[in-house]
Amino acid sequence: MKQLVVMDARGNVEAVLGCSEKSRTKTLEQGELWVVMPENGRVxxxxxxGVRCGSFRPGPDEAWYQVRLLEPGREGDSGAATPGESAGLSGDSSGNSSGNFPDTGDDLVLPVLSDLADLIAERRRTMPEGSYTTHLFSKGSGKIRKKTGEEAVELILAQDRQEIIGEAADLLYHTLVLLEQEGIRLEEVVRELGRRHSG
Known part of the structure; x- marks a missing residue:
């Protein structure tokens, strides 16, 4: 089962839930979002x-999925995109009327980044064929640094809100790849941020 980042029509994160093959298939077939409920594991x-999907796409290396919800009355495209397309993982949570989902996006940030960092570390250990992360590691530190720099420039040049979110997600992913390449754990960066914040 993979994580599913649920975003509203404006790109704000509503929840991070589970996505199984069954829930993904039902979503793509029906155009309505199906999820794995955290309290009982049911789809x-x-x-x-009745919640319609505007898009349903994989994040980098298909480590998670991103779904963008439609405003009521609008139609969208629930087709999948190619691996490596950005998944917006930042933003404020608007909550959910069912009461089953987190009330704030603050608690979602570190778990998602930590899970992605763990997946990247696993990719480096196993180097599965066809993985974009494997491709980066096979090219070495120079290529990873160059690609991270390119993503930073693309973020700077991004204009609209959704483009900025997407480019920021790409930059975070490539930054985590660079940290893994250099043997630096995400926790070390978080501790440094905490030190600066408390200083």
């Missing part, structure tokens, strides 16, 4: 049903 329609 149920999100928000009680």
């Amino acid at each position: 149920l329609p999100y928000g009680g049903g």
Whole structure:
């Protein structure tokens, strides 16, 4: 089972839930979002049903999925995109009327980044064929640094809100790859941020 980042029509994160093959298939077939409920593991329609998807796409290396919800009355495309397309993982949570989901996006940030960092470390250990992360590690530190720099420039040049979110997600992913390449754990960076914040 993978994580599913649920975003509203404006790109704000509503929740991070589980996504199984069954829930993914039902979502793509019906155009309505189905998720794995955290309290019982059952596959149920999100928000009680009738919540339409504007897009349903994999994040880098298909480590998680991103779904963008439609405003009521609008139609969208639930097709999947290619691996490596950005998944917006930052933003404020607007909560959910069912009461089953987190009330704030603050608690979602570190678990998602930590899970991605762990996946990147696993990719480096196993180097599975066809993985974009494997490709980066096979090219070495110079290539990873160059690609991270390119992503930083793309973030700077991004214009609209959703483009900035997407480019920021790409930069975070490549930064985590660089940290793994250099043997630096995400926790070390978080501790440094905490030190500066408390100083």
